[in-house]
Amino acid sequence: MRRSMWILVPALGLAVWGLLATRSPARSEVGNVERLAPDVYFYEGDLKGRGHCNNGWVVFEDYVLVIDANFPSGAKETLAKIREMTDKPVRFAFDTHHHGDHAYGNQVWVENGAVPVGHTGVAEEMKKYEPSRWEEAAKGREDVRASKLKPPTVLFPDTLIFDDGKHRVELRHFGVAHTHGDGFAWLPKEKVLFTGDACVNGPYNYMGDGDSGQWIKTLARAQRLGATTIGPGHGPSGTSTLLDEQILYFQTLRRRVRSAVDGKSPGEVQAAIETLRVQITADPRIARFVGDFFPAQVGKVYQELTGKTLPDRKAERDAARWHLAWHHPHNH
Numbered sequence: 216m217r218r219s220m221w222i223l224v225p226a227l228g229l230a231v232w233g234l235l236a237t238r239s240p241a242r243s244e245v246g247n248v249e250r251l252a253p254d255v256y257f258y259e260g261d262l263k264g265r266g267h268c269n270n271g272w273v274v275f276e277d278y279v280l281v282i283d284a285n286f287p288s289g290a291k292e293t294l295a296k297i298r299e300m301t302d303k304p305v306r307f308a309f310d311t312h313h314h315g316d317h318a319y320g321n322q323v324w325v326e327n328g329a330v331p332v333g334h335t336g337v338a339e340e341m342k343k344y345e346p347s348r349w350e351e352a353a354k355g356r357e358d359v360r361a362s363k364l365k366p367p368t369v370l371f372p373d374t375l376i377f378d379d380g381k382h383r384v385e386l387r388h389f390g391v392a393h394t395h396g397d398g399f400a401w402l403p404k405e406k407v408l409f410t411g412d413a414c415v416n417g418p419y420n421y422m423g424d425g426d427s428g429q430w431i432k433t434l435a436r437a438q439r440l441g442a443t444t445i446g447p448g449h450g451p452s453g454t455s456t457l458l459d460e461q462i463l464y465f466q467t468l469r470r471r472v473r474s475a476v477d478g479k480s481p482g483e484v485q486a487a488i489e490t491l492r493v494q495i496t497a498d499p500r501i502a503r504f505v506g507d508f509f510p511a512q513v514g515k516v517y518q519e520l521t522g523k524t525l526p527d528r529k530a531e532r533d534a535a536r537w538h539l540a541w542h543h544p545h546n547h
């Protein structure tokens with residue numbers, strides 16, 4: 216008995232080591248503030264439990280700039296984390312895009328003295344989709360119901376720069392990606408890039424409001440910045456390879472769907488979704504991007520490539536409800 220234990224323990228250790236070694240580069244953890252560089256922080260939101268997005272913040276000489284407004288409950292949680300380290304005022308809340316988990320917390324930041332900032336496309340998308348999406352989210356979320364919709368009031372068409380000599384943050388728009396108004400926060404000195412949902416680290420790509428072909432080009436422009444640390448919209452932080460892998464996932468998805476479409480009816484393509492899932496999951500670099508949204512992702516790419524829709528669009532509706540209002544489809 217004792218002898219077999221001695222053999223088992225190192226074997227177990229090796230197995231655990233093997234698991235850790237093959238994990239994607241990730242240093243953050245839900246509930247823990249991660250310091251990416253001096254005065255630059257990343258906080259991975261509680262996505263599964265409360266639908267929160269990730270937040271970043273930069274402590275300037277006189278104020279704090281927070282990246283993403285989160286849902287109202289996430290805004291309060293992140294504000295408390297910021298307050299634990301500095302009493303400088305939070306002056307700006309940057310919405311990386313218009314979705315509720317990144318922008319519905321704007322009112323919380325306003326009440327705490329900040330101004331919501333976004334690419335002009337964020338305001339345009341809100342005009343297009345709101346207030347109906349907000350009302351839908353309010354039905355299922357107490358925090359949204361208790362707050363109000365507040366679009367960004369400082370808008371930039373292309374670039375907005377915050378620079379106090381010590382820190383520099385460039386808010387940039389590189390084109391259509393996850394939405395038509397995605398903004399990135401780029402810190403050239405620290406080589407840190409906050410991406411919003413234009414890049415995620417895990418099975419979180421909601422594609423319903425974007426365009427995957429343009430998304431790849433937009434990410435390629437972001438890639439040219441030369442970031443070494445990535446703060447994604449959902450999932451743990453990563454290194455430059457995270458951007459490469461996010462691009463590779465969309466390229467592979469488009470290539471696989473394109474070949475599945477060849478000579479097939481929409482119903483046949485729909486029936487092939489699980490085969491596509493197995494094929495794409497076989498690549499270890501991108502397997503972690505495949506998850507519950509996969510059938511909806513295939514449906515969206517199919518529509519982009521053919522102009523037609525798959526016969527059963529339930530997965531696409533569920534993905535929209537899940538990503539936009541954070542009603543988990545399995546809870547219905």
Ligand SMILES: [Zn+2]
Binds near residue numbers: 312314317393412421
């Ligand atoms: Zn989103």
